[in-house]
Amino acid sequence: MDAVVMVAGSVEHLKGRKGAFRVALIPPEVMQALNDGLLETVNLNEFLALELPRLARSVAGHIGLDAQSERLADTLAMLAAFKPMQRHGHIARALYDLTALHGERDAVAHKLATHASDVARCWAAQWVTLSGLPLPAQLEAVRRFAADPHFGVREIAWMAVRDAVIASLERALALLRPWVVDADPNIRRFASELTRPRGVWCAQIEALKNEPWRALPLLEPLRADPSRYVQNSVANWLNDASKTRPEWVDTLCGRWLAESDAPETRYIVKRALRTLSK
Numbered sequence: 001m002d003a004v005v006m007v008a009g010s011v012e013h014l015k016g017r018k019g020a021f022r023v024a025l026i027p028p029e030v031m032q033a034l035n036d037g038l039l040e041t042v043n044l045n046e047f048l049a050l051e052l053p054r055l056a057r058s059v060a061g062h063i064g065l066d067a068q069s070e071r072l073a074d075t076l077a078m079l080a081a082f083k084p085m086q087r088h089g090h091i092a093r094a095l096y097d098l099t100a101l102h103g104e105r106d107a108v109a110h111k112l113a114t115h116a117s118d119v120a121r122c123w124a125a126q127w128v129t130l131s132g133l134p135l136p137a138q139l140e141a142v143r144r145f146a147a148d149p150h151f152g153v154r155e156i157a158w159m160a161v162r163d164a165v166i167a168s169l170e171r172a173l174a175l176l177r178p179w180v181v182d183a184d185p186n187i188r189r190f191a192s193e194l195t196r197p198r199g200v201w202c203a204q205i206e207a208l209k210n211e212p213w214r215a216l217p218l219l220e221p222l223r224a225d226p227s228r229y230v231q232n233s234v235a236n237w238l239n240d241a242s243k244t245r246p247e248w249v250d251t252l253c254g255r256w257l258a259e260s261d262a263p264e265t266r267y268i269v270k271r272a273l274r275t276l277s278k
Contacts, residue, residue, distance in 0.1 A: 011038050019043030037062055040118040040150055047152065050119065052079060056091045059120045063111040065098045072098065085201070088119070092126035118150040125156045135161075135168045139175055146190035154186060158194040162202050165194060169207055173215060180218050185227035191218055192233040198240040212241035212248060224262040231264055235271030242276050250276060 011033045019042040020026045026049055033039040034050060037058040041047045053076040057067040066072070075094040079087045099108045113124040125145040128138050138161050145157035165172040172195070179191035193199070195215055197208040208215055215237075222234045242249040253269040 014039055017042060019046055021045070023049045034117075037115065037117040037120060039116065041152065047119070048084070052076070052087055052091065055117065055119060056095075059112070059115060059117060059123070060095060060098070062115065062120075063095075063108050064104070065095065065102065065108065069098060088122060089126060092123040093130060095123060096127050096130050113144060118148075118152050121145065121148060121150070121153045122156040125153060125160050128160045129163070135164050135171055136175060138164050139172075143187070147184055147186045154190065158190055159202055162194065162199070166203060166205055166207075169205070169214075173218065177217055180221045185225070185230050188222060188225060188227070189230045189233045192222060192230065192237055196233075196237045196240050198243070208241070209244045212238075212245050223256050223268060224260050224264045225268075226264060228267075231268050232271065235268045238268075238272035239275050242272065246276055249273070 014030055014033060017030065020030075023045050026046060030039065030046070031049065034041060034046060035054045035058065037055055041050070056072065056076060060067040060069075060072060072094050075090050079090065082090060095112065099105050099112075102108050109124065109127065112120055112127075115121055115124070125142060128142045128145075131138065131141065133141065142157050142161050145153050145160070148154055148157065176191040176195070179187050182188055195205065195208065195218060197205050197212060199205075219234060219237065222230055225231055225234065238249050238253070249272065253272055256265050257269055
């Protein structure tokens with residue numbers, strides 16, 4: 001890993017770039033650094049342009065795994081048969097299986113979780129899903145990814161524990177209460193986004209579609225949150241709920257406005273009611 005750190009210094013000048021508007025416009029120097037695992041993606045175009053087999057082998061070597069192993073080679077050979085996001089899951093699984101055979105598993109896991117590539121850290125976040133840990137331990141393990149500075153890693157973080165939360169919803173709602181009062185807005189947003197009744201590209205939470213009020217202990221502390229990032233998530237949460245329980249959302253928003261004159265609350269309510277206002 002030391003060698004990787006030394007080489008990464010040579011791409012320092014690329015870190016402040018603006019992402020290209022089209023894949024074809026990504027500079028070769030940037031593309032090489034991304035595929036070598038030395039640089040984070042800055043937009044969707046860069047993410048979609050990645051050569052995943054090359055990146056996976058680079059990352060495997062960085063964290064002390066055999067980049068030419070049969071297990072990884074078999075996975076990379078079949079990637080084209082899967083949808084783009086599914087490919088990442090298969091790579092994460094292959095790296096997880098290889099690490100299980102490694103003599104210093106914790107060290108390998110730490111290297112992946114702190115890797116320079118945001119995509120590598122996404123794979124580490126997906127390990128939480130594979131861990132088989134009980135829900136409290138999964139939430140503890142995923143917290144570092146929920147607070148990650150890269151937006152992509154934060155999205156994978158909540159997706160990684162979504163199914164576990166659905167399986168133990170009441171327990172999850174209780175465990176997440178301290179998260180919504182955390183000093184880090186990324187942590188507060190995680191609790192909201194994780195429990196959205198509908199969400200995007202994920203399993204729906206039928207219990208919260210039917211009874212959204214069960215999540216009020218998480219939503220109430222966020223109704224005037226100072227972070228726009230959190231505000232948008234709470235508004236999206238309520239907009240989700242408005243599609244199955246419109247009267248409840250309308251009543252809740254009315255109460256919030258009556259009890260709070262904060263501009264943050266007004267912003268949340270306006271966005272939350274956008275479907276009902278049509």
